[in-house]
Amino acid sequence: MTGRIIFNSTSPAIVTPEKSITYLEFGSLISALAAHIKGRGISENENVGILLNNSPDFIAAVFALWKLRAVPVLLNTRLTGKEINELLSGNGIKSVITNSKYAPKTSEDFNLINLDDRNIEKNNEVPDIYFNRLIIFTSGSTGQPKAVLLNASSFINSISTGNSVLHQGESDKWLASLPFYHIGGFMIFLRAFAFGASVIIPENLRLEEIKYCFDKYKPTLASLVPTQLQRLIESNVAPNDWRRCN
Secondary structure: OOOOEEEOOOEEEEEEOOOEEHHHHHHHHHHHHHHHHHHHOOOOOOEEEEOOOOOOHHHHHHHHHHHHEEEEEOOOOOOOOHHHHHHHOOOOOEEEEEOOOOOOHHHOOEEEEEOOOOOOOOOOOOOEEOOOOEEEEEEOOOOOOOOOEOOOHHHHHHHHHHHHHOOOOOOOEEEOOOOOOOOHHHHHHHHHHHOOOOEEEEOOOHHOOOOOOOOHHHHOOEOOOHHHHHHHHHHHOOOOOOOOOO
């Protein structure tokens, strides 16, 4: 477990209701996005906000920033514009990768990289990406959320420890059942990409959509909070017969 992500496979990296993207295709998208955001002034070691919902763009933004050795800062899309701007200003974050849905939540004082407006040239480079640093915010239940810096070794240790039970491989399919801006959701796609597995991204995180994805895509692995698990059990959703249960 080196923390390196390989993008030379034609196996699915991401599956959504609209499309399936191979590792090779996704690597090209990441390289193109990295070139684009570098052209927007993003530099090495810079903290850059990511204000996006669960999507291929979210994952690509994280990996593109790691390719540039910049630091992704995960922003909760459910916060108000005032809360988001206070977090950005209070932590010295000048640039934000977002889309048209969430851009209105940020002030024009910031360098907004709106992925819906991008004009990115195709790039067939296979990116060389390793786990790097990441900033998340505490829940803020007892006050203003505080920034927490995580490093590559913490991700490697967590994934290695978990894999002693999960025994992941390229044939696995992780269901992205939690928000990516939370560490639980973030680790879903990081665990998958560490072993060449697929990530299934539902259209949304409502119960009916999660149930639909269990039935249609037959994920082998899912990470659920207790409330989700209870509701799925009450809805008679059970693990797939061929899923490895530990």
